[in-house]
Amino acid sequence: MEDISNINEYFNFFNEVKERIRKSQYKALKKVNVELIHLYLDIGKMIVSKQTEQSWGSAVIEKLSADLQNEYPGMQGFSVSNLWSMRMFCIEIEQNTILQPLVREISWTKNIVILNKCKEIQEREFYYLHTKKFGLTKDVLINQIENKTSFRINRLYSIPQRDINLINTTGDYVFFRGGKDNKFTMVNK
Numbered sequence: 001m002e003d004i005s006n007i008n009e010y011f012n013f014f015n016e017v018k019e020r021i022r023k024s025q026y027k028a029l030k031k032v033n034v035e036l037i038h039l040y041l042d043i044g045k046m047i048v049s050k051q052t053e054q055s056w057g058s059a060v061i062e063k064l065s066a067d068l069q070n071e072y073p074g075m076q077g078f079s080v081s082n083l084w085s086m087r088m089f090c091i092e093i094e095q096n097t098i099l100q101p102l103v104r105e106i107s108w109t110k111n112i113v114i115l116n117k118c119k120e121i122q123e124r125e126f127y128y129l130h131t132k133k134f135g136l137t138k139d140v141l142i143n144q145i146e147n148k149t150s151f152r153i154n155r156l157y158s159i160p161q162r163d164i165n166l167i168n169t170t171g172d173y174v175f176f177r178g179g180k181d182n183k184f185t186m187v188n189k
Helices: 007-053 059-071 080-094 108-117 121-134 138-146 149-156
Strands: 164-170 173-178 183-188
Touching: 007 059, 007 080, 007 108, 059 080, 080 108, 108 121, 108 138, 121 138, 121 149
Parallel strands: none
Antiparallel strands: 164 173, 173 183
8 A cells, every 4th residue: 555645545535435335235225125025016916816817716826936936946035925925915005005105115024024913004104114214123123013112102192093194203203194184293202
């Protein structure tokens, strides 16, 4: 490093390059995740459609899983349980316009955790937004669901569960959508 006259300047430059690489990797990962969610949603739609149109039973999922794993050896994601999850994902998300844009914001695994563990739409929306905002890992997400974090926050502000959709948590305020007019309400923490 004899050519570099200012070693501090070089390390700043090196750190800038590393940060640029990290940002690019993160953006690429987000794009891959969005495409994977689209793929799994499409496969779920195809399964539901064939089961409805052709009156195919559950055996089609087992056959499809085996055939896909043979066609794409080493590629994960086509287990019987994951194909069932794709089917369930399609059915749940197609019926819910509030959740549709949110599912692309988090990983497949976290989507399935939320759909399997949360039955109420407001609870699901809370955990989708909460996971995206705070970058929750799968284990932390599961822990928060099991500890009923969404209900605790709702109870903290004495707002009935049926009237709220937690929209965002920022700084010193919590924003809710609810009530008869379904408008946003800001509550000071």
